[in-house]
Amino acid sequence: MAEKWNITLVIRRQKQGQPPFDQEFKMEANPDENVIDLVERVWAFHDKTLNYAHACHHSTCGACGMRVNNVEKLTCITPVRSVVxxxxxxxxxxxxxxxxxxxxxxxxxxxxxRMELVGHHPVNLDRKEAIQSEFRPSGPAEPGEDFIRLSDCIECGLCMSACPIVGSTGDYLGPAPLAGAHQAGVKGNPGLLELVSGVDGVWRCHSAFECTAVCPSNVDPGWRIMELRRIALAEKWKSWFSPNKSAEVRK
Amino acid sequence: MNTSPNLFARIGRWFDPRGRSLSDYGFILNRLTALGLTLYLFLHLIVLGTLAQGPDAYGVFLEVIENPIMKFGEWLVVAAVFIHGLNGIRIGMNSLGIAVPRQRETLIVVFILSAAAILFFGWKIFLG
Structure with a gap:
């Protein structure tokens, strides 16, 4: 027989133009259920006016991002026992x-x-090629060698919600678009490199690494932002010492 | 993105520690110490200005800084310098692509080194 816990679910409610308020729901929950299951149960049995986004229920669509106990989570893969x-x-x-x-x-x-602006591809069509060209310039990993996991951003927005700089500077591109730019590849794309190294690009990041902490797809936006900084610095360095070559690359 | 029109609400968001990871505490401390050091810089310039008023005025200031509250303030400045400086080196390394996958561990090293320096200078300021 499934284990049953008694919990209190508090949901922040807000309709457009009205002040927000908290609503409590006492319910029984199986600790192995996911948080989205509880939210759906509220909608099904308590209040049909509750609005929330969801689709796939297996962390592919990125629709059900919410804050659970103040931490950004994909609620379809957040077991109740892990948060209460x-x-x-x-x-x-x-x-x-x-x-x-x-x-x-x-x-x-x-x-x-913004994801479209940076040319992010939601799905990498050729994973092998992507691993060899973008993520692993030295080629595929040898047995026993460390390798970088190829991950796809599901555009769930959790990193944008967790980032303290996005919260204070709305024009900052943000972790997901910058990670998308890195995945799309900035080398050989001067326009994109200019965008990500501009005033609202990678230098606005202040290294809180909340994006990496909450990302459910191991995209590691923090690392990607730092990689973009390294690339931007290297390109700037090259342009100082060989301005003609840099101009040629831009052409 | 949807940012608050209220400047204080936006800045307050930097210092909200609820549900945040260890790395974010590094961010919060960096912001607090930056603000503290900026304030100190202005106070320092004002105090140096007393030199222009002659040795007596500066002598009065030197007596004031023997006050335990002022010594505590000095200790805070030392703490801010170490936290901000060491974390700044960590962030600079990260920006060059160095130790990014180990940013959390390097932050712990920053905290340990800062704590050691803060304790040492606390001992020198209050007991030395």
């Missing part, structure tokens, strides 16, 4: 830094626009 104890309170808020459409649903349009 029996008899405890579980708090669910919408993501930060996005306009709230209704309750837990936020407007992700600006993120998608």
């Amino acid at each position: 104890a029996d008899g405890g309170t579980l708090r669910v808020d919408p993501m930060r830094n996005f306009p709230v459409i209704s309750d837990l649903a936020v407007d992700m349009g600006e993120l998608y626009r």
Whole structure:
């Protein structure tokens, strides 16, 4: 028989133009359920006006990002037992830094626009080629050798919500678009390199590494931002010592 | 993105530690120490200005800094210098692509070295 816990689920509610408020729901939960299951149960059995986004239920679509006990989580892969104890309170808020459409649903349009701007491909069609060319210039890993895991950004927006700089500087491109630029490849793309090394690019990052901490796909945006900095510095260095060559590359 | 129109709310967001990771505490401390050191710089320039008012004025200031509260302030400045300086070296290394996958561990080293330096200078300031 499945284990049952009694928990209190607190959901931040907000309808457009109205002040936000917290609503409590006492419920029984199987600790091996995921947080999205509890939210869906509230919608199904308690309040049909609750709005939230979800789709695949297996961390592929990136739609169900929320803050669970103040930490950004993909709620479809967040087991109840990992965030609350029996008899405890579980708090669910919408993501930060996005306009709230209704309750837990936020407007992700600006993120998608920025991902498009940097030429991010949601799916890498040729993983082998990508590993060899972009992620691992020295070729595929030898047995026993460390390798970098190839990961795809699912555009869930958790990193944009967790980043303290996105919260204070809205024009900052943000971790997901910068990671997308890195995945797309800035070498040989002067326009993109200029964008990411510009005033609202990689130098706005202040190394909180919250993006990497919350990313559910191991994209590691923090590392990618630092890599972009290294590339930007190397290109700048080259342009100082061989301006003609740099101009040729730009052409 | 959707940022608050209120400047204080935006800045306050930097210092909200709820649910944040260890690396974010490094970020918070870096911001706090930067603000503290900037304030100290202005105070330092004002104090140096007393030199222009002659040796007596500066002598009065030297008596004031023997006050335990001022000594505590000096200790905070030393703490801020070590935390901000060492973390700055860590961030600079990261920006050159050095030790990025170990940024969390290097932050722990920064905290340990800073704590050692803060304790040493605390001993020198208050007991030495």
